[in-house]
Amino acid sequence: MTRDLEEAHLLEADDPRDAGRRRVLTRIGWAGLSMLAVASVPALFRFLRPRAWRDRGETVELGPLEEYRTSTVSARWVQRHGLWLVRRAGRLVALEARCTHLGCTPRWMGEQGGFLCPCHGSRFSDDGIPLNGPATQPLFRLAIRVEHGEVVVDRSVRAALERAERDRRFYVSI
Amino acid sequence: MTGEPRWLHGLRQSQVWRSVFRSGVPVLPRERHAVVVSNVFFHVHPLRMRAASLRLRRTFCLGGLSFLAFLVLTASGVLLMFHYRPTPEHAYGDIQDIANVVPFGRLLRNPHRWSAPAIVILVIAHMARVFHAGAFRPPREFNWVVGVLLLVLTFFLSFTGYLLPWDQLSYWAVTVGANMAAAAPVLGHLGPLALAGEDSDVRALLLGDRAVGASALLRFYVLHCVLVPAAMGLLLAMHFFRVRRDGGVLAKY
Numbered sequence: 351m352t353r354d355l356e357e358a359h360l361l362e363a364d365d366p367r368d369a370g371r372r373r374v375l376t377r378i379g380w381a382g383l384s385m386l387a388v389a390s391v392p393a394l395f396r397f398l399r400p401r402a403w404r405d406r407g408e409t410v411e412l413g414p415l416e417e418y419r420t421s422t423v424s425a426r427w428v429q430r431h432g433l434w435l436v437r438r439a440g441r442l443v444a445l446e447a448r449c450t451h452l453g454c455t456p457r458w459m460g461e462q463g464g465f466l467c468p469c470h471g472s473r474f475s476d477d478g479i480p481l482n483g484p485a486t487q488p489l490f491r492l493a494i495r496v497e498h499g500e501v502v503v504d505r506s507v508r509a510a511l512e513r514a515e516r517d518r519r520f521y522v523s524i
Numbered sequence: 525m526t527g528e529p530r531w532l533h534g535l536r537q538s539q540v541w542r543s544v545f546r547s548g549v550p551v552l553p554r555e556r557h558a559v560v561v562s563n564v565f566f567h568v569h570p571l572r573m574r575a576a577s578l579r580l581r582r583t584f585c586l587g588g589l590s591f592l593a594f595l596v597l598t599a600s601g602v603l604l605m606f607h608y609r610p611t612p613e614h615a616y617g618d619i620q621d622i623a624n625v626v627p628f629g630r631l632l633r634n635p636h637r638w639s640a641p642a643i644v645i646l647v648i649a650h651m652a653r654v655f656h657a658g659a660f661r662p663p664r665e666f667n668w669v670v671g672v673l674l675l676v677l678t679f680f681l682s683f684t685g686y687l688l689p690w691d692q693l694s695y696w697a698v699t700v701g702a703n704m705a706a707a708a709p710v711l712g713h714l715g716p717l718a719l720a721g722e723d724s725d726v727r728a729l730l731l732g733d734r735a736v737g738a739s740a741l742l743r744f745y746v747l748h749c750v751l752v753p754a755a756m757g758l759l760l761a762m763h764f765f766r767v768r769r770d771g772g773v774l775a776k777y
Contacts, residue, residue, distance in 0.1 A: 395724075400732045400739065403723050453703040454696050469696045 412501040418442055419524060423476055425458050433492055433503060434458065434465075436476055442524040443514070444492040444503045445478050451485040465489070478511055491520045570768055577774040586650035587767075591760070593643035598753065600636040608688070610745035612738050615690035640682050647678055659777040667766040670759055677756050684748035687741060698736050698744070702727045 410431050418424055424435040432455070434445045447455050454469035464481060465474040472483030479488045491514035493507035507519065514520035528536075535541055536548075550556040560566045607626055608618045622629035651671065654660060660668035683701060687694045706712040706727040713725040722728065732739030767773065 395729075398729050398732075399724050400728050400734075402733065404734055452700040454699055468692065469700055 408506070409502055409504045412503060414499050415442070415496055415501050415522070415524060416499075418501065422461070423458050428455065431503070431505065433505070435501065436478075437524055438477055440523060441521040442494065442501070443477075443521045444494040446490040446492055446505075446508060448490070449485055450480070450487040450489060451483070490514075493519045494522055495519070496522050570772070573772070574774055577772055583653060583773050584649070586646055586653055590643055590646040590650055593639045593646055594756070594760070596635055596639045597643065600632045600639070601749065603632050604636060605749065610688065610741050612690060612741060615688060615741060619689050640685060643678060644682060647675055651675065657777055661777060664766070664770055664777070667763060667770070670763045670766070674756060674759050674763060677752055677759070681748060681752050681756070684744040684752065687736075687744045688748065690741065695736055698740065702731055702736065702740075705730060 410427075412427055412431075412435065418435050418437055421435075422437055424437075427433055427435070428447045432447045434447055436443050436445055449456050449467040449469065449472050451467065451470060451472050454467050456465040456467040456472070456474065458464075459466045461476075463473075464476060465478075467473070467483065467485065470484045472485035473481040474485070474489055475481055477488075478491070480486060488511040490508045490510060493504040493509075495502050495504075501522070509517060509520055546562065547555065547559060550559045557571060560569070560571050604622065607622050607629065609615065619633070622633050624630075654668070654671070683698075687698045706714045706725060708726060709715045710717050710719050711726040712718060713720055713722045713727070718725070720726075720728075730740065730743065731737075732743050
């Protein structure tokens with residue numbers, strides 16, 4: 351048994367002509383492994399990215415304008431589209447239901463309560479101005495228009511209160 | 525051994541017994557050494573320890589207590605996994621069931637829930653003790669770094685675990701936390717020097733969606749139960765090894 355091993359060893363004795371080939375093959379091997387390793391980084395990143403990305407740039411239809419003539423604040427679409435429709439001083443505006451502090455969804459507590467954020471207690475008036483709490487900026491407004499009697503809001507277009515008050519894209523008369 | 529009953533003597537001489545326990549009860553230091561180095565569970569521990577290192581005021585046992593809390597969390601956590609499904613439909617109800625229906629469920633859930641703030645407090649106290657004793661000075665600097673990494677992972681375990689009950693506190697806490705992550709430099713899409721867009725920044729990778737939902741719950745579950753504990757186990761092994769190698773807690777810092 352030992353004799354066979356010795357003979358096998360002799361047969362595999364290093365021939366100097368093999369050195370170059372071995373070097374090339376080794377380098378190809380390492381290059382291949384390195385490429386795999388490098389490629390796995392963006393692969394992992396893409397693997398972890400969100401699968402579905404609901405497009406927020408939607409224009410949403412919110413029903414006939416008539417339905418909003420009687421209410422002051424309509425919380426009908428908060429769950430689905432993240433906005434309130436607020437009727438005030440002859441105008442209907444779409445307020446984005448996202449607290450300007452850290453992004454939680456406030457809740458409409460009625461005339462006396464305003465919008466109250468559950469996370470840190472920020473309170474906003476019915477036109478989105480912060481009354482107290484850590485939030486300092488007013489709630490954002492979304493582009494709103496009426497098409498064939500239907501209220502249509504474009505959620506990808508938003509503006510801060512000061513600009514929205516003067517910009518026709520951010521309110522409709524009601 | 526003299527005086528032992530015949531049947532016990534026979535048992536001890538049997539092949540089964542001798543294949544499991546290769547030596548008898550060790551008495552001599554050399555025998556005790558042999559047992560320690562030839563046993564997989566013993567050999568990760570030091571061969572011997574100075575009794576004086578158990579002196580309380582040196583360390584207040586804070587590192588040890590932190591590790592104890594970690595073990596409690598791991599054991600209770602693994603058992604809780606048998607009754608918890610990480611989906612929005614089931615998560616909250618399953619935890620209610622664990623607390624109210626499953627036999628001994630509350631005995632598992634409550635230690636898990638309370639050991640979490642306990643480990644945070646213990647780990648911070650441990651860090652303070654190490655700092656005040658100067659036990660970060662050379663050659664121990666790297667171990668301090670490992671400790672800080674462990675601290676960050678501990679916080680991250682707390683954060684990911686907090687979402688799993690899927691109640692109001694969970695949902696909004698993670699909403700706020702993820703929005704803060706979006707404001708981080710480079711990695712957040714709202715931070716300075718933002719490299720990534722809204723769909724590929726660290727917030728998107730954490731939540732797996734635009735907002736906290738089923739994706740976030742599942743990802744946090746995997747992070748909380750597998751990835752972060754595995755990383756912590758690795759770092760803990762390094763941390764303990766270095767303490768021992770650098771002379772243990774009795775050493776001069």
